[in-house]
Amino acid sequence: MNAARPLLEVRDLHVAYGGIAAVKGIGFEVAAGEMVCLIGANGAGKTTTLKALARLLPARGTMHYDGHSLLHRPPHALIGEGMTLVPEGRGVFARLTVAENLGMGAYCRDDRGEIAADLERVYGLLPRLQERAGQLAGTLSGGEQQMLAIGRALMSRPRLLLLDEPSMGLAPIMVQKVFEVIQSVAAQGVTILLVEQNARLALSVAARGYVMDGGLITLADSAAALLANPKVREAYLGE
Amino acid sequence: MDILIQQIINGLTTGSVYALVALGYTMVYGVIQLINFAHGEVVMVGAMVAISVIGALAGSGLPPAAILLAGVACAMPACMCLGYLLERVAYRPLRHAPRLAPLITAIGMSIILQHLALLVWSRNPLAFPQILENPVFSIGGAAISGVQMGIILLSCAMMVGLTWFVYRTRFGVAIRATAENVHIAALMGVDANRVIALTFVIAAAMAAVAGVMVGTYYGIAHYTMGFMLGLKAFSAAVLGGIGNLAGAMLGGILLGLVEALATGYIGEVTDLCRWPIVSGWLAERCAADGHVVLMGSNYQEVFAFLVLIAVLVFRPSGLLGERVAERA
Ligand SMILES: Nc1ncnc2c1ncn2[C@@H]1O[C@H](COP(=O)(O)OP(=O)(O)O)[C@@H](O)[C@H]1O
Ligand SMILES: [Mg+2]
Numbered sequence: 001m002n003a004a005r006p007l008l009e010v011r012d013l014h015v016a017y018g019g020i021a022a023v024k025g026i027g028f029e030v031a032a033g034e035m036v037c038l039i040g041a042n043g044a045g046k047t048t049t050l051k052a053l054a055r056l057l058p059a060r061g062t063m064h065y066d067g068h069s070l071l072h073r074p075p076h077a078l079i080g081e082g083m084t085l086v087p088e089g090r091g092v093f094a095r096l097t098v099a100e101n102l103g104m105g106a107y108c109r110d111d112r113g114e115i116a117a118d119l120e121r122v123y124g125l126l127p128r129l130q131e132r133a134g135q136l137a138g139t140l141s142g143g144e145q146q147m148l149a150i151g152r153a154l155m156s157r158p159r160l161l162l163l164d165e166p167s168m169g170l171a172p173i174m175v176q177k178v179f180e181v182i183q184s185v186a187a188q189g190v191t192i193l194l195v196e197q198n199a200r201l202a203l204s205v206a207a208r209g210y211v212m213d214g215g216l217i218t219l220a221d222s223a224a225a226l227l228a229n230p231k232v233r234e235a236y237l238g239e
Numbered sequence: 240m241d242i243l244i245q246q247i248i249n250g251l252t253t254g255s256v257y258a259l260v261a262l263g264y265t266m267v268y269g270v271i272q273l274i275n276f277a278h279g280e281v282v283m284v285g286a287m288v289a290i291s292v293i294g295a296l297a298g299s300g301l302p303p304a305a306i307l308l309a310g311v312a313c314a315m316p317a318c319m320c321l322g323y324l325l326e327r328v329a330y331r332p333l334r335h336a337p338r339l340a341p342l343i344t345a346i347g348m349s350i351i352l353q354h355l356a357l358l359v360w361s362r363n364p365l366a367f368p369q370i371l372e373n374p375v376f377s378i379g380g381a382a383i384s385g386v387q388m389g390i391i392l393l394s395c396a397m398m399v400g401l402t403w404f405v406y407r408t409r410f411g412v413a414i415r416a417t418a419e420n421v422h423i424a425a426l427m428g429v430d431a432n433r434v435i436a437l438t439f440v441i442a443a444a445m446a447a448v449a450g451v452m453v454g455t456y457y458g459i460a461h462y463t464m465g466f467m468l469g470l471k472a473f474s475a476a477v478l479g480g481i482g483n484l485a486g487a488m489l490g491g492i493l494l495g496l497v498e499a500l501a502t503g504y505i506g507e508v509t510d511l512c513r514w515p516i517v518s519g520w521l522a523e524r525c526a527a528d529g530h531v532v533l534m535g536s537n538y539q540e541v542f543a544f545l546v547l548i549a550v551l552v553f554r555p556s557g558l559l560g561e562r563v564a565e566r567a
Pocket of ligand 1: 017022040041042043044045046047048049
């Protein structure tokens with residue numbers, strides 16, 4: 001990997017649903033080891049951006065991960081290269097057990113011994129999952145499902161983790177726990193692109209942020225500067 | 240009493256075959272929500288290939304068991320290729336088309352396969368060479384043949400094997416994950432095309448074995464045999480809850496039992512002489528013939544569809560079916 005280049009580099013990205021543009025030419029980058037957040041109101045185009053990166057939606061423009069173009073790659077090829085999306089709404093397999101869900105995170109890996117060690121590590125980080133290993137994921141609470149979705153992603157040994165609204169629909173205490181986990185994952189050196197509607201929370205953990213509105217990126221700055229920005233304070237921090 | 244036991248044995252036999260075929264419907268439905276109406280024809284092709292191989296080897300002096308095994312060993316790969324081709328050629332191009340398109344294609348494939356079989360194997364029923372001796376054992380006044388025991392035991396073994404595969408192997412878990420949400424499975428690195436193709440191939444392998452079973456059991460195979468068998472197995476899958484593996488097994492066995500018992504008792508139940516209202520000319524005829532039967536065992540084919548209708552009316556999700564899952 002070229003150290004001078006960011007791990008993820010997006011230029012002039014366009015995504016449309018049918019004829020209707022949802023992302024209208026955005027650019028951003030995430031350097032290796034960084035935690036960057038993408039904030040914006042409901043409908044701004046954040047999820048659409050992540051789905052385009054994960055190749056679940058057709059897109060136009062430039063998307064480079066680790067120096068390689070993501071365009072024209074099949075979605076199932078990305079996790080093996082270290083880019084893992086934790087989708088909006090968590091997307092756990094409700095009819096699979098917790099352990100099977102975690103196993104699916106390591107589906108692309110062959111290193112059995114290492115997988116077992118990673119499973120222990122995930123259970124160490126998220127002990128609730130170990131207690132419920134044999135339970136169907138659909139029977140977990142929302143917060144536990146979010147933990148499971150993150151744990152499953154960790155089982156792939158990601159280099160770049162894309163998180164889509166991990167706080168959505170969770171009780172405040174659960175939100176806090178989920179963000180503690182995210183911070184500890186970041187502390188282990190995993191690069192994170194965090195999408196959040198909860199701007200205050202996202203800016204409190206990320207180093208930099210992009211503000212998205214109506215399919216465009218309207219502001220880009222350090223998290224501290226965005227937190228201090230009057231426009232951000234008014235529009236996204238409810239002040 | 241011996242009728243009861245006999246019909247239970249017969250029902251378990253046909254029911255195990257229905258279960259194997261129903262599993263094919265339900266697995267394919269589980270991953271792509273398609274009723275593969277050509278699945279019955281895969282069973283037919285399995286029976287036909289086996290008959291051809293067994294027929295060719297019948298005079299060769301090989302031991303009968305080896306000949307039968309050779310028949311199965313050819314029918315399975317032939318059907319697996321056919322299942323793969325069906326998915327690859329007929330259904331994959333329509334993966335994102337409106338749901339009616341692949342459904343109609345499936346019906347079309349069923350007709351095409353029947354007529355290809357007609358060209359290859361002629362319109363006459365083919366007799367399955369009776370190479371195996373078929374000892375008959377008696378239990379409780381009823382008879383069970385070696386072939387029946389073989390069918391029931393082999394079906395059970397295959398169902399156990401399939402369950403093990405789907406619940407205990409990495410690829411089996413991937414199939415279930417894909418069935419639940421193909422996009423999330425792709426995010427986990429699952430190539431949906433491979434999983435779907437594999438599902439068709441597994442379904443076809445079981446269909447091949449089922450084809451050899453029905454051929455051996457009834458001693459006959461015909462290019463249209465897949466149609467009725469397919470519809471019944473489909474009914475069994477719906478009875479159990481389509482998309483649900485245990486449901487297909489349960490539905491198949493239950494349907495076989497219902498069919499056998501209904502066929503066994505319908506003559507007795509519809510015998511007017513056994514009803515209390517025997518009057519006038521009816522009394523005379525009863526005195527003369529002993530029976531005035533309204534419906535006989537020739538109504539056999541009706542029961543599966545009565546069951547299907549009853550399920551659709553009273554429990555559309557089937558016995559073990561869950562609520563229709565929301566899909567992302
Ligand atoms: N499947 C879809 N079909 C059509 N339009 C969609 C679809 N998903 C999202 N959109 C539209 O695209 C825009 C961006 O949505 P989204 O990316 O989900 O926003 P966010 O994640 O920022 O809340 C919205 O206007 C939304 O209505
Ligand atoms: Mg969103």
